[in-house]
Amino acid sequence: MKRIYFDHSATTAVDADVAKLMLEYMTEKFGNPSSIHSFGREVRKAVDEARGHVADLIGANANEIFFTSGGTEADNIALKGVAFANRKKGNHIITTAIEHHAILHTCEYLEKQGFSITYLPVDENARVRIEDVRNAITDKTILISVMFANNEVGTLQPIKEIGEIAKEKGIYFHTDAVQAVGSYPINVKELNIDLLTLSGHKFHGPKGIGALYARRGVRLEAQQQGGGQERSIRPGTENVPGIIGLGKAAEIAKRDLEKKIAHISALRDKLMAGIQAKIPDIKLNGHPTLRMPGNVNFSFRFVEGESLLLNLDLKGIAASSGSACTSGSLDPSHVLLAMGLTHEVAHGSLRISLGRGNTEEEIDYCLTVLPEIIERLRSMSPLSNSSTMAENNPCSHCHKH
Template structure:
């Protein structure tokens, strides 16, 4: 029986989400911008979904901009905010462990004349607030630090970084794609100005995400066309995707507390098997400040590719890290930034848990990993 332990890459669509989307793939086909009944009905569904996403972040619906996913939301935030504030300064701070959606946006900013500082992290993937403080200059207009890392699960001190940014009048963006729907996020209390989320990480459909924009935060749109999304992101809306996103948020908000506990339980069940087996392994990432559903581990002496291939043959699906770079055999930029020993980075595997996983199948997968590691060594 196959066991899917790659929920950080994508998640299965929840049955209730799929059911909510179906009418908008059939009879509810109107263009939301149309003024007739067909359009008004669809517009109402989008409004309800926007309300749901806003409620999930504890903000107003008008603060939510729907996008095609987390990547577009990151690009829109990073490039849009930097360009809009260019007259105030051309210095942007980010970290060495961001998702490529942020890193490549930052590289683009460098190409058009911005100065970038990529602050380092410690051996657990944690960014220290002091390091960011030391990087701030009179030209700094934007800081972008991810909420929780998609490869090792380390959760960053966003509240502290946000307070620092506020003291200096700097915009703060956080990529919360991996954290949203897994841990509580309240933007009314959290000092962030821009925050990216995605549907397919929380048992919603692929191809839809959102950007939270705090009131009066200036940013320049990256697309040009109609007046959709309050002229912040033009284009006819992906109605089925948006409706599915809204439903997915409703579901995770109703069960968030129990979900986090369940995910931690699954994570610990896997670790307990390995500890009991006596197998040599190393957990990569911060074991205290961490997302509950991500476990990045190295079986020293067993290279990543061999472990992944053998696990797949045994019916266990996991990954080496970000699905966006899964085709590459290079060592993860996150693990490199953490400056881990070569034997650790060369053997790293990411297990991630979610809907449908049970303690029994996680324990079975852990035992399979032990068997493979012993054989390959």
């Protein structure tokens, strides 16, 4: 059976050119970049070039890029690093209710360390309201951290507006842009971003490598101590193959960005329109237009997400869901709940995240298979009756149709 990969927000395949280059930096060019001899020097040069490619992708300077083990570590350094280095200025941090756990759990840790965190709510499309950001700022606020695009529903946040507010108030602005870098145009200077998190494996680079952009002059405290690499912000012998791979992936992403966005968003629009035309009783999750080019997220009423994923998998389609079973807890996704979805509607969510390798044939196949699966699951569901639904959900924040 042909397998179709529709889960690019989870991870992507390493580009063949990236993998080839990485192998070279494991076998032939294996030197330690800190070594003074030729083995070290050739690798140092390549690491610096990679840093330049990553910087180019987001409009930063090379000396503002710090390599990390991935998005989670970059988020940790950004939040804790700014918090602990700027403690004398204040102890208040603003973030949102829909961040990735790398942000939310780090914020919870900071709360235990005496910091005060405001978790901004979002509207029904998962977008932060600018006035909420403005109103949350106090004279103790030292950092605002708002994700660039949400990983589950794809909604793009008003980054430029938040950047302007932060600049005006002299507060550091961090964005977790793991979902957007390499798939959406970003220029940190134009957007007034002080710190930005990115991850290699989301745009055809390897896993285990990411980077933190920190604008020159941002006061950061290192979260680990060691040999001085990455200007002591992230000491430890460099993950050279990872860095080289990330650099190559960034170079390719920049070169192909426009083409990739055009291809993926055309497929997304076709898939969204097809689902809306073929399947009744659904709800689009996320913003109708201000969303990532590859993100499709619907809730199918009366259907539970894990059953849906298993059925799709049996047909060769790999996707994901925000249901409790797939979130690894008893509650469905915190993002969907923050948007005001009822538990039951959140349980029935399906995320399809498209990538550069997907084709129109794959979309057509999905549009044949998905309606059949939904119909079958609904025929088995005791909820396929609107009166039962209402009875089970005396919930005040039910979404509007």
